[in-house]
Amino acid sequence: MTNKKEIIAGIIIIGNEVLSGRTKDLNTSVIASWLNSLGIYVHEVRVIPDDKKAIIYTVNELRKKYNYVFTTGGIGPTHDDITAESVSNAFNLEYGFHKEAFSILEKYYKSVEFNEGRKKMAKMPTTANLILDPSSGAPGFYVENVFCLPGIPSILQSMLAGLNNVLVGGDPILSKTINLRTAESEIAKSLTDVQNNNKDVDIGSYPFFRAGKIGVSIVLRSIDQNKIDNCNSQILEFIKEKNIEMVETD
């Protein structure tokens, strides 16, 4: 699908735990769905290790390629949390205590010792903008078009709404899913014809297995509801001809 005013984003998942297979990345799905609602397309995701050089290199490569870049992970209190320092280096900015972040954390930890690890979470590019955690815990931050978020999906998710007015999006990306009781290979040719007649709609075909039965989800994506509707009608036509059963959408 081509769209001249497309606003595009890249995501950088920072974490040895994802590369080792120990942890499944859930953040891409959370960030991408939220960005879609703002009319921003994710064009690329990279999962990279907790390694300063790799972070600096990847941040600097992607921030030139995309309107927005999101990083997740590596902003906690331990030795393997090196995102804030690496992003400071990538932008050639001073890495040190961020005044506002420091005062937020000092307040948050008023009943326990505000120790070295806890203070570390206030260290970032000193001129960064904060991304507040609604539960008033450790904030994320952003510098220019690079937004640094925590690795824990529930906390990350709670922080996104605070960015809705910071990002400049495009037309929201609309989608329609058609679930069919058939095999991909039964509809491949007809679907190719529909795609050729509807070049502005992104048509995806995804096999699924549910309750021991196979099926196919066809996903139509576009910023134009009319184009989705048109495309949908053409698919319904060949489904009827082929006598294929539709099943409930999830």
Next chain:
Amino acid sequence: MTNKKEIIAGIIIIGNEVLSGRTKDLNTSVIASWLNSLGIYVHEVRVIPDDKKAIIYTVNELRKKYNYVFTTGGIGPTHDDITAESVSNAFNLEYGFHKEAFSILEKYYKSVEFNEGRKKMAKMPTTANLILDPSSGAPGFYVENVFCLPGIPSILQSMLAGLNNVLVGGDPILSKTINLRTAESEIAKSLTDVQNNNKDVDIGSYPFFRAGKIGVSIVLRSIDQNKIDNCNSQILEFIKEKNIEMVETD
């Protein structure tokens, strides 16, 4: 962790459905865990769209950087399955019917029509090596150090064992997990000291929330069991000093 004989790999997840947030990528975790057991480290994962240029570019970049590259997705029968053609282009190889793959599929589909979509799954670099599906369905394939697997995690997983004797691995990567009932910020300083004293062990610290309680998983990774044991003892020491409770390993 540095290891001079390190065998390293990159993974390319091909799929608009992951970039749109619709589907969570489970294949990275499956492939990475299996590679770890063979002593191969995943250094990078990229999620890219169903786009020929992006696939060719990424395959050609990563196959030079890593000993092995794995792609997932895009080898099915529909119009958006363009991995096989793109990989043929990346290697400047003829894209066409692979004789052995064609005969496998012809047999598999003997009771139904062996239509255009089904035949498409036999199209790949004509000189590729096959990666057989034990259920005798559509095979994956590999060319030099690039291994192309399907996107459906259960099928992908069933095909990996067939590659155990094809890949040349290193020393298996061993790991030990210590789960603690504490907050990361309580142990950050002690853990930094242990990491500084054990530079050959990769120490990760991951907060978790379970049954309403917070905790931290410390993961030690190395190819040397003695080094893991040493590191483990030093961690047990400070845990005891700090009177921190250990909880069951998952």
